Amino acid sequence: MFMLAIVGVCIVLGSLGQIAMKQGMNEVGADGISKLLTPKGFLSMLLHKSVFIGISLYILATILWLFAISKLDISFAYPLLSIGYVLTAIFAFIYLKENITLARWAGITLILIGCSLIIRSG
Numbered sequence: 001m002f003m004l005a006i007v008g009v010c011i012v013l014g015s016l017g018q019i020a021m022k023q024g025m026n027e028v029g030a031d032g033i034s035k036l037l038t039p040k041g042f043l044s045m046l047l048h049k050s051v052f053i054g055i056s057l058y059i060l061a062t063i064l065w066l067f068a069i070s071k072l073d074i075s076f077a078y079p080l081l082s083i084g085y086v087l088t089a090i091f092a093f094i095y096l097k098e099n100i101t102l103a104r105w106a107g108i109t110l111i112l113i114g115c116s117l118i119i120r121s122g
Contacts, residue, residue: 003072007065009064010065014058015088020053023054027048028048028051079118089108
């Protein structure tokens with residue numbers, strides 16, 4: 001059960017990392033992609049507060065993930081990461097004010113059904 005909680009923390013950190021990076025890129029603006037082409041621009045984008053926080057959350061999630069997969073079957077743990085799609089969509093709806101269509105909600109529901117089947121198998 002503890003390892004399942006670790007996987008859950010990985011999922012939440014990954015989703016929050018996505019939201020932070022998206023927020024940061026919204027703040028950087030559309031010209032942010034062109035900044036990737038120069039070392040100075042790339043470094044300034046990486047050091048943008050929200051992007052940096054998002055990357056940091058991803059690194060922490062990766063460290064915890066390594067711990068989790070050292071104890072769990074990968075065929076059990078890895079599919080559970082798809083819950084991150086669900087959380088990211090919900091966080092995007094709440095924090096980024098993104099519109100989520102009925103078709104997206106239907107897909108999210110299918111992901112949750114699949115994850116519940118995987119958890120029951122463990």
